[in-house]
Amino acid sequence: MPETPALDVRGLTVRYGDVTAVHDLTLAVPRGETVALLGANGAGKSSVVNAALGLFRPAAGTVRLLGREPTAALQAGGVGAMLQHGGLPSEARVGEVLALVRRRYADPWPLADLAATAGIGGVLGRSVDALSGGQRQRVLLALALAGAPPLLLLDEPTSAMDVEGRQAFWATMRDLAGRGHTVVFATHHLDEADAVADRVVVVDGGRVVADGTAAAIKSRIGGRTVRFRCPGPRDGLSGLPGVTGAGGDGDWVELATSDAEATLRALLAGHDALPDLEVRGASLEQAFLHLTSTADGALR
């Protein structure tokens, strides 16, 4: 019998008044997987996360976290979450807030290690009201991790962090994933999705428009980029077989091609030297823009 998925969303539809933010979305995340919900602002990522956490009743569809109703899963301590509109209580110390939540778990993450992991060891005695934006975000991370829960649902978790903070954060997530935790995070940072996730689910207009590894999604747009140095004349490059676009800056020429092999054969036949020649796959960004623009077109 297959294990129940960590996150199981079926036919989820979310409406705010007349606006439908999520359309009949289905998504299953097996245990131990790290999944990025990638989408632009307003794509419906937060609605999916908030509905998955039971923060509102969806117009249609069901959500199961670790096989249970969201509220039951949260009460049982199986889920840790960072919300986009989560916050901390005024007039309280960081250590008090952490203690309040840690006490609810049968087997909480040891305090010293938790504080070190979240990077808040130095502010435990400080008042919440005196924290910087990045520090607040790290305290919220510590709250999400307090019970070392098997499932983490994170909505734009690094939005208030600086570069170092983000790197430390993702190192922590990789470490957790390595120990079998399931991590589902919403992001609009392509580099985060590319670097961290086993699987990228591209959300646009409240629908899943692509779902696979970052590499698979990149390959979906099929094209390659041929790049080389060319100080001389560039006539005729855009007319080569397979080429769908030509560009470049300075000495560099960049050709987008749908048939890299044909393009290269023609190039090599016509040029004695192609210094610093590179053939690369599309970036996740190109794939993302391609995927979301076609989905947009389909909607209209």
Place this chain on the structure above:
Amino acid sequence: MTDLFLFQLRRVGRNKQYLFFTVLLPALFTIFFTQVIGGQVPAGEFQDLAGAVLVSMMAYGAIGAALGATIRMAFDRSSGWLRQLRVTPVPAGSVFAVDVLVGALLVLPSLVVVALVGRFVNGVEFGLGTWVALVGSLWAGSVVFVALGVAVGLALDAQAAGAAIGILGTVLAALGGLWFPVEMFPGGMVTLARALPSYWFAELGRDVAAGTFTGAPVLVLAGYGAVFAAAALVVARRRPLHAVAG
């Protein structure tokens, strides 16, 4: 739930403004009104005046404490803390219950401090039983204002709630005859005062202090309590505690 209760209590206790308006200010007013007006009445009437001011200020402090502690719910919702708690194993229902309990408990220091000031600074002389009955009845009656505070706290956003704590307490006190007795009010204002729960709250205290229990204040307060509690339930259903502000 005990840990959440202590956590919330500690937070309110750190709020200097709250302590100032609910404990210190009513205590200072008790001394001020008694000593200033007391100098202008014949010696034989001083006890009556000091007792009346005492009861009014106990009511004023209790109303402020009950409203101030409960309307704070709006701050915790606006900050996102209640949403955050919602995605932890802390049970959602206990958050609400704890805020009501904290509101009810925090009325007590205000009542006791004003009573002590009345007794030892102003020399108000009641029997021990009367003191206990006075504090006890006003404490019980303050539930009405806890319910009002919950309804207002659930309905308003942080900014409006911050203003409401001060305005509501002041209006209820001033128009309900807690700062100046209704005997000094013009006719129309008396009718208004007698329509306010704050008037009947103080009336309850005056009855207990005088030992002339009529029951009317209890009935009126019970009616107000029911209305406020119903309002709180309606608002809670429309705007759950974990909803985003707005």
